[in-house]
Amino acid sequence: MTSLDPSRLQLPDKPALEGLEAKWTERWEASGVYRFDRNRPRADVYSIDTPPPTVSGSLHVGHVFSYTHTDAVARFQRMRGKAVFYPMGWDDNGLPTERRVQNYYGVRCDPSLAYDPTFAVPDKPGKQPVSISRPNFIELCNRLTAEDEKAFEHLWKYLGLSVDWSMTYATISKRAQRVSQLAMLRLLHRGLAYQLEAPTLWDVDFRTAVAQAELEDREMPGAYHRIRFGAGGARSIEIETTRPELIPACVALVAHPDDARYQPLFGTEVTTPLFRVPVQIRAHPLADPEKGSGIAMICTFGDVTDVTWWRELNLHVRAILQPDGRLAPVRFGQPGWESDDPTRAQELYAQLEGKNVNKAREQIVQLLRDSGDLVGDPRPITHAVKFYEKGDRPLEIVTSRQWFIKAIEFREALLARGRELDWHPPYMQSRYENWANGLNGDWCISRQRFFGVPFPLWYPLDATGRVDYARPISAEEARLPVDPSTDVPPGYRADQRGVAGGFVGDPDVMDTWATSSLTPQIACGWADDPDLFARTFPMDLRPQAHDIIRTWLFDTVLRSHLEHDSLPWAHAAISGWVLDPDRKKMSKSKGNVVTPLALLEEHGSDGVRYWAASGRPGTDTAFDPAQMRVGRRLAIKLLNASKFALGAAEPQGAIVASVDRAMLRNLVALVGEATEAFEAYDYARALQRTETFFWRFCDDYLELVKGRRYGDQGPEGAASANSALTAALSVLLRLLAPFLPFVSEEVWSWWQEGSIHQAAWPVPTELESLMADNSAAVCQVDQAAYECAIEVLFEVRKQRSEAKQPLKVPITRVIVKADALHVEQMRIVEADLKSALRVQVFDVSVGDPREIVVQGYQAVAS
RNA sequence: GGGCGGUUAGCUCAGUUGGUAGAGCACCGGCUUUACACGCCGGCUGUCACAGGUUCGAGUCCUGUACCGCCCACCA
Numbered sequence: 033m034t035s036l037d038p039s040r041l042q043l044p045d046k047p048a049l050e051g052l053e054a055k056w057t058e059r060w061e062a063s064g065v066y067r068f069d070r071n072r073p074r075a076d077v078y079s080i081d082t083p084p085p086t087v088s089g090s091l092h093v094g095h096v097f098s099y100t101h102t103d104a105v106a107r108f109q110r111m112r113g114k115a116v117f118y119p120m121g122w123d124d125n126g127l128p129t130e131r132r133v134q135n136y137y138g139v140r141c142d143p144s145l146a147y148d149p150t151f152a153v154p155d156k157p158g159k160q161p162v163s164i165s166r167p168n169f170i171e172l173c174n175r176l177t178a179e180d181e182k183a184f185e186h187l188w189k190y191l192g193l194s195v196d197w198s199m200t201y202a203t204i205s206k207r208a209q210r211v212s213q214l215a216m217l218r219l220l221h222r223g224l225a226y227q228l229e230a231p232t233l234w235d236v237d238f239r240t241a242v243a244q245a246e247l248e249d250r251e252m253p254g255a256y257h258r259i260r261f262g263a264g265g266a267r268s269i270e271i272e273t274t275r276p277e278l279i280p281a282c283v284a285l286v287a288h289p290d291d292a293r294y295q296p297l298f299g300t301e302v303t304t305p306l307f308r309v310p311v312q313i314r315a316h317p318l319a320d321p322e323k324g325s326g327i328a329m330i331c332t333f334g335d336v337t338d339v340t341w342w343r344e345l346n347l348h349v350r351a352i353l354q355p356d357g358r359l360a361p362v363r364f365g366q367p368g369w370e371s372d373d374p375t376r377a378q379e380l381y382a383q384l385e386g387k388n389v390n391k392a393r394e395q396i397v398q399l400l401r402d403s404g405d406l407v408g409d410p411r412p413i414t415h416a417v418k419f420y421e422k423g424d425r426p427l428e429i430v431t432s433r434q435w436f437i438k439a440i441e442f443r444e445a446l447l448a449r450g451r452e453l454d455w456h457p458p459y460m461q462s463r464y465e466n467w468a469n470g471l472n473g474d475w476c477i478s479r480q481r482f483f484g485v486p487f488p489l490w491y492p493l494d495a496t497g498r499v500d501y502a503r504p505i506s507a508e509e510a511r512l513p514v515d516p517s518t519d520v521p522p523g524y525r526a527d528q529r530g531v532a533g534g535f536v537g538d539p540d541v542m543d544t545w546a547t548s549s550l551t552p553q554i555a556c557g558w559a560d561d562p563d564l565f566a567r568t569f570p571m572d573l574r575p576q577a578h579d580i581i582r583t584w585l586f587d588t589v590l591r592s593h594l595e596h597d598s599l600p601w602a603h604a605a606i607s608g609w610v611l612d613p614d615r616k617k618m619s620k621s622k623g624n625v626v627t628p629l630a631l632l633e634e635h636g637s638d639g640v641r642y643w644a645a646s647g648r649p650g651t652d653t654a655f656d657p658a659q660m661r662v663g664r665r666l667a668i669k670l671l672n673a674s675k676f677a678l679g680a681a682e683p684q685g686a687i688v689a690s691v692d693r694a695m696l697r698n699l700v701a702l703v704g705e706a707t708e709a710f711e712a713y714d715y716a717r718a719l720q721r722t723e724t725f726f727w728r729f730c731d732d733y734l735e736l737v738k739g740r741r742y743g744d745q746g747p748e749g750a751a752s753a754n755s756a757l758t759a760a761l762s763v764l765l766r767l768l769a770p771f772l773p774f775v776s777e778e779v780w781s782w783w784q785e786g787s788i789h790q791a792a793w794p795v796p797t798e799l800e801s802l803m804a805d806n807s808a809a810v811c812q813v814d815q816a817a818y819e820c821a822i823e824v825l826f827e828v829r830k831q832r833s834e835a836k837q838p839l840k841v842p843i844t845r846v847i848v849k850a851d852a853l854h855v856e857q858m859r860i861v862e863a864d865l866k867s868a869l870r871v872q873v874f875d876v877s878v879g880d881p882r883e884i885v886v887q888g889y890q891a892v893a894s
Numbered sequence: 895g896g897g898c899g900g901u902u903a904g905c906u907c908a909g910u911u912g913g914u915a916g917a918g919c920a921c922c923g924g925c926u927u928u929a930c931a932c933g934c935c936g937g938c939u940g941u942c943a944c945a946g947g948u949u950c951g952a953g954u955c956c957u958g959u960a961c962c963g964c965c966c967a968c969c970a
Contacts, residue, residue: 049932274969286970323970327970329970335969335970417969462897463897463898466898466965466966467966469966470967646906646907651899654907658918661919661932664932665933669929676929676930678929716908738927829936830937832925832936833924833936834936837925838924
């Protein structure tokens with residue numbers, strides 16, 4: 033590993049970084065250095081659950097940042113002898129892709145249409161979107177994502193990710209669909225998935241259900257309206273609400289059981305304003321006596337608290353919101369809509385029907401004002417409102433039929449899984465705990481969208497043509513994946529679709545996380561490659577960002593727990609975000625101003641990787657081109673220092689000089705530190721330590737041995753220096769290879785066989801064995817001599833700099849006074865120092881205090 | 895409201911069992927030195943957020959406070 037074969041040594045005259053990315057990506061691909069060896073047993077495999085980036089546009093700086101972290105770990109493990117299973121995935125399944133395809137081609141999906149094999153996209157997207165069938169729409173999604181994925185792959189290769197590109201998967205691929213559908217059917221058959229008609233969080237623009245994990249709060253202006261119930265009756269009650277438009281949906285009033293003001297009223301009825309609908313006054317501990325008037329109206333449904341009250345108080349439903357967010361038609365006087373004055377109620381409601389919530393709110397406020405039921409003016413406030421994270425309007429709660437995966441009843445088991453997982457950094461586990469503890473419902477996985485994995489289910493139609501949801505027809509496992517909108521269920525004919533006595537397909541697709549939560553199963557071949565699965569699952573590492581612990585990480589743990597009764601991986605490495613210079617999360621728009629590829633071209637991939645790898649696990653890191661320039665400088669330094677170290681690398685021989693041995697022993701300590709850091713997933717620490725060592729190696733050690741290695745102390749001294757130099761270079765190159773894969777490979781190729789990325793990670797013994805005597809006494813003397821040399825080097829440089837003397841002017845005399853031990857050591861290093869510092873005479877004597885004085889400079893004839 | 899991080903030089907950040915505050919960048923000065931001017935050498939820079947406590951000794955441990963960021967919950 034460290035030996036030098038002069039016959040294969042090839043040093044460039046002027047080494048440079050330019051072109052290394054293109055040169056080495058091509059060679060690595062040709063030689064297959066990163067190919068996964070699937071013959072190795074599980075114990076020799078290191079498998080990585082790569083995050084599949086969303087394919088809907090372009091990658092940004094944040095991707096470059098976190099994927100570099102994973103790649104450094106992958107390279108470390110590979111060098112340690114593991115067969116690294118490092119696939120890439122594309123997340124091309126989901127709403128962002130759908131939206132992009134709609135805009136890009138000017139189409140919209142209409143699932144009721146039949147597939148048109150002759151469909152051709154318009155040259156330019158027209159003003160009116162063209163309606164196309166679901167299969168046609170999916171074809172377009174596939175077409176556009178394929179283009180994006182090509183660009184992504186190019187960027188990843190240019191960055192130097194050591195991915196095995198033959199193992200790439202896409203979340204919309206047949207394989208992923210098969211895994212998703214198979215896992216869904218298994219859960220269904222085990223009673224762990226169920227469908228339910230229930231109030232569900234609903235986005236009125238996308239017209240789909242969304243899951244708890246996809247919510248975010250946004251501050252919105254609103255207003256408290258004080259409204260009188262029961263006006264004209266025996267008593268009236270005032271409530272406060274921000275959503276007066278839901279008064280028609282009111283099913284009860286509620287106050288705290290201990291609230292003396294309302295205790296006498298519990299169980300009695302009042303009528304709603306305007307519509308004169310009688311509602312009961314009920315007690316529930318969730319009602320807060322401090323808020324408003326201490327009594328609230330319960331509507332079906334204004335928010336999730338309404339759902340809780342509705343469920344726990346066994347109230348009935350008066351739903352007025354339609355899936356499109358408009359107020360539905362209602363017949364007052366009919367069962368469930370009793371009113372003291374149905375005709376008047378209907379007249380008033382007619383002014384709201386068909387309006388969206390904002391319009392309806394304006395209107396009802398006017399009506400309440402007119403009727404005198406609005407007490408005072410609305411009081412404007414700002415409050416947090418729940419949104420779908422990709423949506424533009426507040427979420428509503430709409431009753432609909434959805435599929436759920438059981439999660440709540442496994443809370444304790446999932447918490448235990450979280451503790452079993454090895455978190456890097458460890459404190460990230462608390463986010464998982466928070467989330468698991470705060471779960472308030474099972475996981476709604478059905479979405480009323482198109483570009484996703486369909487449910488592999490159909491439903492029978494009874495003799496009257498009604499859908500029998502209670503008896504879903506499962507697809508046969510062997511036929512997966514299926515599309516129930518075009519495929520026919522077992523036992524039926526195609527012409528029975530949609531007719532009485534026939535069948536209909538389940539129209540929904542799965543939540544994108546329902547597929548993403550199966551990335552280990554998809555990547556490892558759970559459904560179609562049991563041999564691969566056995567060698568790679570449970571996986572070793574899940575790298576990901578902290579913002580999706582509650583979604584991707586949690587859901588993956590849940591799926592693996594349910595399906596395999598195990599963790600999906602042993603380690604979770606959580607990366608931070610890239611922050612703007614103004615400390616905000618780097619937005620996509622800003623990130624796209626400087627495209628990742630332009631960054632890589634400007635600073636070199638190694639330079640950018642250096643910046644990325646400096647970001648510690650879990651820590652947000654500032655976007656900092658200055659650090660990329662530092663990384664580039666490091667790479668250039670490595671080229672030049674290597675050229676020097678190898679430039680006159682003969683003769684080689686026994687390592688006899690103290691400074692050589694001390695340097696190598698310090699390097700042994702570095703190997704230990706870097707290895708330990710990497711084992712703890714602290715790549716940043718490994719890099720930082722190695723880098724610090726390397727610069728000292730260049731600035732001090734190389735300068736110190738330069739003259740000796742050119743032969744000014746004879747062949748034995750030169751041989752010692754040369755052997756130490758090549759040994760150190762070999763180790764340093766390998767320590768830096770995970771971070772700077774291009775430059776380290778380039779230098780390696782000057783003098784070594786094979787790829788550095790398949791070379792063995794350095795170990796202490798390879799250096800220790802080069803030294804004849806490693807006894808404590810020898811080590812101590814060597815180390816002291818080395819430190820003495822560095823001290824003199826530093827002090828004389830300083831004095832020369834202060835004297836503003838050019839280096840070419842030799843120093844006549846340096847007086848060194850020190851204790852007896854240091855005087856002894858000076859003798860050992862004097863010759864090296866003389867040539868490094870151009871000192872003619874060292875006048876060394878025992879003296880106190882210790883001092884180093886440069887006494888004179890010799891004028892040289894110009 | 896609950897939780898998790900953070901606060902160290904102008905900037906970005908190290909600081910691993912408590913022992914004289916560090917690096918890089920930036921800035922200033924010097925230097926063509928046969929690995930490197932895409933370079934080299936040197937210099938300047940600090941109430942370690944604040945207040946208490948433990949200790950011979952605290953950037954480091956404990957308690958509290960402030961501010962920044964994030965996660966979760968509540969949002970009539």
